[in-house]
Amino acid sequence: MRMLPSWIACRVRRFCYPHLRKRTGDNGAQSVKCGRPQGISVSYRNMVAKARYFTIKGRGMKLKTLSSKIWMPTDLREAWRLRQLLQLESHFIAGGTLWQTKWEKGAPQPSHLISLENIKILEAIYEKEDGGQNFLHLGALIRLADCLRHPIIKAKWPLLTKAVKTIAAPAVRNVGTIGGNVASTIGDAIPALLVMEAKIGCFDGDDIKKIDLDHWLNEEFKDDLITEIVVPEISAPPSYVHFYQKIGRREAFSGSVVTIAGIIGQNDNGTIDFARLAAGGGENRPRRLRITEQLLAGRKVESAMLKKVHEAVFSEFQPVGDAFFSADYRRRVAANIVIAELKKLEEKD
Numbered sequence: 001m002r003m004l005p006s007w008i009a010c011r012v013r014r015f016c017y018p019h020l021r022k023r024t025g026d027n028g029a030q031s032v033k034c035g036r037p038q039g040i041s042v043s044y045r046n047m048v049a050k051a052r053y054f055t056i057k058g059r060g061m062k063l064k065t066l067s068s069k070i071w072m073p074t075d076l077r078e079a080w081r082l083r084q085l086l087q088l089e090s091h092f093i094a095g096g097t098l099w100q101t102k103w104e105k106g107a108p109q110p111s112h113l114i115s116l117e118n119i120k121i122l123e124a125i126y127e128k129e130d131g132g133q134n135f136l137h138l139g140a141l142i143r144l145a146d147c148l149r150h151p152i153i154k155a156k157w158p159l160l161t162k163a164v165k166t167i168a169a170p171a172v173r174n175v176g177t178i179g180g181n182v183a184s185t186i187g188d189a190i191p192a193l194l195v196m197e198a199k200i201g202c203f204d205g206d207d208i209k210k211i212d213l214d215h216w217l218n219e220e221f222k223d224d225l226i227t228e229i230v231v232p233e234i235s236a237p238p239s240y241v242h243f244y245q246k247i248g249r250r251e252a253f254s255g256s257v258v259t260i261a262g263i264i265g266q267n268d269n270g271t272i273d274f275a276r277l278a279a280g281g282g283e284n285r286p287r288r289l290r291i292t293e294q295l296l297a298g299r300k301v302e303s304a305m306l307k308k309v310h311e312a313v314f315s316e317f318q319p320v321g322d323a324f325f326s327a328d329y330r331r332r333v334a335a336n337i338v339i340a341e342l343k344k345l346e347e348k349d
Contacts, residue, residue, distance in 0.1 A: 071114045076121065079114055080205045080225060086112045092225060094141055097168070097176040098184045116141060122179070122227060127152055134233040136160075140179025140226045144189075145170070147178060156233050159242045163192035163261065166246040179226045185217060190286040191261035192244050193231065194278035201228040214288055240265035243341045247281070247333055249324065256281040257325050258333045262341060270300050272345075277313075279334045284319040291316045292338070301346040309342065310335045 071090075073079040083090055090112035093099060103109060116122060122141040127134055136157055138147070147153055147164040154161050167173060167181065167188045181187030182200060190213070199210045202224035210230065234242065242263045246256050258281040265273045275296040280286030292312040299305055313335035321327035 068109055068111060068113045071112060072118050073114065073116075074118045076119060076203045076208075076225065076227065077205075079116060079119065080203060082112075082114050083225070084205070086114075090114055092116055092183075094180045095143070095176040096180075097172050098180050116225075124228070125150065127156070127233075133235070136231040136233070138178050138229045138231070140177060140183075140228055142178050144173040144176045144178060144181065148173070157196070157231060159192050159196060159234075159244055159261065159263070160189065160231065162244045163189045163246075166244070166256075178229055182213070182229060183226050185285050186280065186283055188246060188256055188259055188280075190217070191259050191278040191280050193229065194286055194288055195242070195261045195263045195276040196231050196234065197276070198229055198231045200226055201230065203227050217285055217287070234263060241341060241345055243337075245337045247337075258282075258319075258330050258337070259286065260334055260337045262338065264296070264341070264345060266345060272296050272299055272301070277338060279313075279317045279319075281319065281330060281334075282322060282325075284330075287317075289313060289316050296342075301342050306339055306342060310339050313338050 071082050073082060079092070083092065089110060091099070091110045091114065093113045094116050099113075119141070122139045124137065124139040125142050125146070127136050129135070134156070136153065144164050144167055148161055164173070164178075168176065178189065181189045182193070193213055194217075198213045200213055200216055201208045201210055202216075204224055208227050213229075240263065242261075244261045245259070247258045248256055258279065260277070260279050262275065262277045264275045267273050275293045277289040277292055278286050279289055289312075292309060295309060295312050296305075314331045317331050317334045319327050319330040319334075321330065
């Protein structure tokens with residue numbers, strides 16, 4: 001039988017199997033009053049230590065509780081203080097879909113989980129002009145499903161909508177958050193955010209600082225708490241393409257083998273003004289393909305150039321292979337996708 005932690009069980013019942021509420025209730029987690037670490041006023045839930053199981057009729061699945069203590073801070077400073085106090089024994093958690101996949105692969109369960117779901121400031125979504133440019137502000141707790149439905153995102157940031165649509169199944173998107181997808185460092189939304197030159201807001205205990213997503217992925221900000229993702233509106237020439245391609249082991253509801261995103265702009269005479277490309281997939285942390293971008297800038301899309309671009313992507317993208325797909329296979333797929341998108345620009349000309 002397949003085992004899932006109790007908080008995952010609760011979310012499965014809530015979003016996928018609402019009929020189970022009448023039969024089992026939502027009492028997998030009990031509220032208890034226990035001794036609190038000094039200086040921390042936040043309450044927490046102690047998940048029932050003794051394993052209890054819920055059987056989903058006809059689906060051959062058992063749901064198992066988790067013994068971790070769940071802390072429920074109500075503001076950023078409380079969450080930060082808890083993390084500093086509990087250190088490596090704790091992890092921040094929002095939707096929890098990332099941790100579910102890790103635990104299924106055998107990752108150890110932490111003693112403490114610091115839930116961010118009661119921090120309302122992380123649920124904001126709005127657009128704001130700054131310095132003559134329009135920006136989308138996405139709170140870290142914004143559900144992936146909301147990124148699909150929100151009219152502003154669909155109208156002005158369609159590349160993000162396209163990326164989020166490929167992430168897992170609808171039930172997972174109803175739970176998973178955009179902040180969690182980014183915090184994983186391998187989320188499928190990251191390549192799209194990279195080419196849109198997104199920044200992330202991080203709380204460091206004193207203030208919220210803005211960091212380029214590209215820079216953050218290349219550094220180790222282990223103790224920072226992601227508060228928001230800030231995405232500038234695309235400002236491009238009249239003729240441009242943006243694309244997002246996710247190649248998986250099957251057509252839908254599959255982890256990615258290769259994920260590619262790009263924005264390529266041309267001027268009136270067909271010369272490429274700029275190119276932004278990013279590649280990732282699987283356990284590979286997405287990266288901008290800056291050498292390939294420089295090769296494209298200032299040139300027209302021609303057959304001779306396409307061969308050089310293919311070689312550049314194949315050389316620059318350095319993924320790690322696994323038991324299913326080799327590194328060379330992933331590199332070749334990434335290069336082929338970029339060439340296919342460039343040919344669309346050539347056909348327009």
